[in-house]
Structures are given as C-alpha cells and as structure tokens.
Amino acid sequence: MSLLKINTVDRLDRPSAYYAGKQKRRRYNDREEDRDREREKEDELAKLQNATTLYVGNLSFYTTEEQIHELFAKCGEIKRLVMGLDRFEKTPCGFCFVEYYNHQDALDCLKYIGGTKLDERIIRTDLDPGFEEGRQYGRGKSGGQVRDEYREEYDPGRGGYGRAYDELRRAEEQYGSGR
Numbered sequence: 001m002s003l004l005k006i007n008t009v010d011r012l013d014r015p016s017a018y019y020a021g022k023q024k025r026r027r028y029n030d031r032e033e034d035r036d037r038e039r040e041k042e043d044e045l046a047k048l049q050n051a052t053t054l055y056v057g058n059l060s061f062y063t064t065e066e067q068i069h070e071l072f073a074k075c076g077e078i079k080r081l082v083m084g085l086d087r088f089e090k091t092p093c094g095f096c097f098v099e100y101y102n103h104q105d106a107l108d109c110l111k112y113i114g115g116t117k118l119d120e121r122i123i124r125t126d127l128d129p130g131f132e133e134g135r136q137y138g139r140g141k142s143g144g145q146v147r148d149e150y151r152e153e154y155d156p157g158r159g160g161y162g163r164a165y166d167e168l169r170r171a172e173e174q175y176g177s178g179r
Helices: 017-025 031-049 065-075 103-112 163-177
Strands: 053-057 078-085 092-100 124-128
Touching (some): 053 065, 065 078, 065 103, 103 124
Antiparallel strands (some): 053 092, 078 092
C-alpha cells in the first residue's frame, strides 16, 4: 500500500494570484502557442524561484514610505522601495514594491509580515518577478487601483467610497433631488 504525501503548507515561492489569473485569461488556439504558453509559465516560475521583489497590496493611501521601510526592514536589508501612484494625480494609491538584496529575505517577509496590519489595514504580500518602470502606476480607468473604483463601502484608509460608485451615488442624489 502506497501512502500519498499531502502538503499542508503552501509554498512561499508560488506564483501570486495576479500572475495565476493572468495566465487563466490567456487563450490559445494552436498547439504551438500552447507549447509557448507552457514555456512562459516555466519561465515565470523560474523567475519566482530567486525573486527578491515583493508586491505589497491593500495599503492605506496615507501610509508613508518611512512606515513601509521600518516594517519591511525587519526581515532584511531593503534595496529599493517603489510606491504605487495614481497615474494622473501622482498620489499613493494603495500598493508598493519592496526589493530586497536576497531571495531568503523576501521569503522571510512573506512568512512574517504578509497578513499583518499596517495603518489598521491587513496588508497582502506576493513574490514578484521584478519591478519594471511603469508598473508603479495604478491600472484603473481613473488612474488608481481597479478594485478601488467599484468599492461600495466607505473606507477612509482608501479615500472614502470607490470613484465609480461615488459618481453614481452623486448622480442619483442630483437627479433624485431635482424631482
């Protein structure tokens, strides 16, 4: 009788939810393209095997670089810290990239700091294959984070209501009061 080994702990150097979702969205029709897709997937996994950069999400818009540096420096020496900015207003929009000098420091950070609170918000950390210029800007239509645009609840740490929801709410108040 053979015993099946089951891992009870997730690997820390696995692809982030962002990269896994990105791969799911891509569709290929041709077998050759499927092989290219497999090679790309292997390349991304290989990049994460020695990744020294972390994506940090769910930050308050009011969190400063100094606060992030102080918290993340507990796991190792930080090489570079890049704050995520609103594409149009150039103000913080809730994420950043933290680059360490070695892979083990990044893994330690995932283990010990991911899921902790900073400015009363539970922060999310994922390994990232590396920061590239242009990724510091939000990808939403209004320049910030996509998920913040449609947030329906009031969140003072993320600028209040979501922008799209806030515009809809204001339009309803304007047209509702004009009757």
